[in-house]
Amino acid sequence: MTEMETDQANSVAGRKMKGRGHRDPTSLEDRYKNVRFTELEAITGPGPTKSVEGWVIFITGVNEEAQEEDIHEAFADFGDIKNIYLNLDRQTGFVKGYAMVEYKEKREAQAAIDAMNGQQILEKPVSVDWAFKKGAQKKR
Known part of the structure; x- marks a missing residue:
């Protein structure tokens, strides 16, 4: 045209x-017409949800002086880490208090959650859970 x-x-x-x-x-x-789009696995019920690239866990209570190496060192024992997201405060330059770690396999992410939830990183206890979860369906 x-x-x-x-x-x-x-x-x-x-x-x-x-x-x-x-x-x-x-x-x-x-x-x-010739493009194949990837689809996420069908979610059958409540529980963790896979992101497009992998399984992401959310870590809260991270020490403000933590570095990416500290998070990697603490979570690398559970599997191959694809990405680490460590957001910094623009004004102070310190960590905002949370981080996200992405694993390729669900079992690796689950092992990290089970082992690290409640443990200390840089003398501060952290909470670890799934970053993306689907809750129970609401009944109408």
């Missing part, structure tokens, strides 16, 4: 439509 044909298709009553969503719908089908 030429640019002029696209402009004519996107205009309504002589007015050009601005923004997204005003294209010919067949162009989207043509664009995505």
Whole structure:
């Protein structure tokens, strides 16, 4: 489709439509006809939920002076760590008090939760749980 044909298709009553969503719908089908999208595993009930790339655990009570190496050292014994997210306060430069650790396998993340919940990192007790959980279904 030429640019002029696209402009004519996107205009309504002589007015050009601005923004997204005003294209010919067949162009989207043509664009995505051979693409396979990955889907998350079906969730059958309450419990932990997998992120797109792995299983993420949430650690609270992290010492404000903790470094990424400290978190890695504490949690590397349970499996291969894919990512560590350690957010810093912009004003102070210290850790905000929480961290997230991502494992590839669910059993590794569960082992880290079981072993590290209530343990101390840099002389401060931490709480460890799943970052993403699906709760029980509400009954209507």
